[in-house]
Amino acid sequence: MQPDQRSExxxxxxxxxxxxxxxxLAKALADENRLRLLLAxxxxxxxxxQLVESMGLSQPLVSHHLRELKRTLLxxxxxxGAFIFYRLSRPxxxxxxxxxxxxxxxxxxxxxxx
Amino acid sequence: MQPDQRSExxxxxxxxxxxxxxxxLAKALADENRLRLLLAxxxxxxxxxQLVESMGLSQPLVSHHLRELKRTLLxxxxxxGAFIFYRLSRPxxxxxxxxxxxxxxxxxxxxxxx
DNA sequence: TCAGCATATAAACATATATTTATATTTAGT
DNA sequence: ACTAAATATAAATATATGTTTATATGCTGA
Numbered sequence: 001m002q003p004d005q006r007s008e009x010x011x012x013x014x015x016x017x018x019x020x021x022x023x024x025l026a027k028a029l030a031d032e033n034r035l036r037l038l039l040a041x042x043x044x045x046x047x048x049x050q051l052v053e054s055m056g057l058s059q060p061l062v063s064h065h066l067r068e069l070k071r072t073l074l075x076x077x078x079x080x081g082a083f084i085f086y087r088l089s090r091p092x093x094x095x096x097x098x099x100x101x102x103x104x105x106x107x108x109x110x111x112x113x114x
Numbered sequence: 115m116q117p118d119q120r121s122e123x124x125x126x127x128x129x130x131x132x133x134x135x136x137x138x139l140a141k142a143l144a145d146e147n148r149l150r151l152l153l154a155x156x157x158x159x160x161x162x163x164q165l166v167e168s169m170g171l172s173q174p175l176v177s178h179h180l181r182e183l184k185r186t187l188l189x190x191x192x193x194x195g196a197f198i199f200y201r202l203s204r205p206x207x208x209x210x211x212x213x214x215x216x217x218x219x220x221x222x223x224x225x226x227x228x
Numbered sequence: 229t230c231a232g233c234a235t236a237t238a239a240a241c242a243t244a245t246a247t248t249t250a251t252a253t254t255t256a257g258t
Numbered sequence: 259a260c261t262a263a264a265t266a267t268a269a270a271t272a273t274a275t276g277t278t279t280a281t282a283t284g285c286t287g288a
Contacts, residue, residue: 014156014212019149021218022211026149029140031276035133048235061277063236073221082234082285089224092217097136098128099213103206104135107187110203145246162265175247177266182245196255196264230288237282244275252267258260 028072029100033057034065037086038074042094045078045087142186143214147171148179151200152188156208159192159201 028034033055040051048066052059066086069075076089088094142148147169154165162180166173180200183189190203202208 014153014208014215016150016153018215018218019146019153021222022214023144023146023149025214025218025221026140026143027275030137030144032133032137033276035137035140036130039128039130039133049233058278059235060237060279064276067236073225079235079285084235090217090220092220094128096213096217099210100136100139101128101132103204103210104132104139106204106206107139108135111187141245147246163263172248173265174249174267178246181266193254193265198265232286232288234285235283238280240277240279242275242277244273246271246273248269248271250267250269252265254263254265256261256263258262 025072025074028068028074029097031065031068033061034069035097037062037065037069038088038093038097041075041086041088045085047083047085049083051086139186139188142182142188143211145179145182147175148183149211151176151179151183152202152207152211155189155200155202159199161197161199163197165200 029038036055037051040046040054046054048059048062051066052062055062066075066077069086070077073089074093075086078085078087143152150169151165154160154168160168162173162176165180166176169176180189180191183200184191187203188207189200192199192201
């Protein structure tokens with residue numbers, strides 16, 4: 001028996017039980033600004049001020065979305081001096097974004113727009 | 115060069131460009147009732163009345179969510195007589211649900227709750 | 229301890245989304 | 259053509275969510 005190539009094994013395949021968690025997670029990914037934040041953390045941690053700078057959003061708004069991402073466990077926080085750094089909690093977060101992007105592209109390929 | 119094992123190849127890897135589409139798709143998956151509907155269509159098409167029956171939701175609510183799923187291209191519709199049948203537009207939709215479920219489980223495994 | 233920067237939090241507001249209730253549309257059968 | 263069933267649509271309502279504005283908290287260096 002060959003080992004599972006994927007980094008993650010589905011255990012039991014998708015029951016009604018955890019749909020609450022799934023929708024909770026999907027909600028966190030349902031905002032474009034939050035997606036941009038996750039993408040900005042692709043190559044490593046960033047301080048809030050760096051994120052504010054690169055995203056062109058107000059500081060409170062960035063903080064608010066980061067808190068949401070933390071609540072969903074998608075990011076982790078570490079204080080270093082006066083700065084606070086955020087990073088993706090797991091690399092698999094990006095895999096999921098790619099999967100979403102892939103499906104969106106696939107669906108749009110058939111029709112032209114959503 | 116070996117063929118790609120996955121059913122879908124990421125083409126270019128996740129740019130800022132399509133985040134609008136991605137968030138649009140994620141929004142559709144961010145409601146528990148819609149997730150339950152998609153799951154109910156796992157094994158093939160179902161009429162609206164069947165879905166109303168099995169989900170225990172009001173008929174207008176089911177219709178409303180189905181329309182939303184159709185708008186997102188996640189389901190397709192076919193009228194047959196007085197009945198209207200909905201089905202998943204692509205099997206990959208289920209793959210994505212599994213991926214979401216997998217990540218949710220992974221994140222929760224580290225901490226206890228969201 | 230004070231001043232200034234970095235970040236968070238709270239309040240106020242606007243907008244979007246889910247749900248219910250009521251009604252319209254479409255189809256099949258008679 | 260009428261009726262009943264299946265589904266969709268619209269209006270009304272409630273709730274949630276994103277954004278802005280204002281203020282508070284925490285850290286650092288003088």
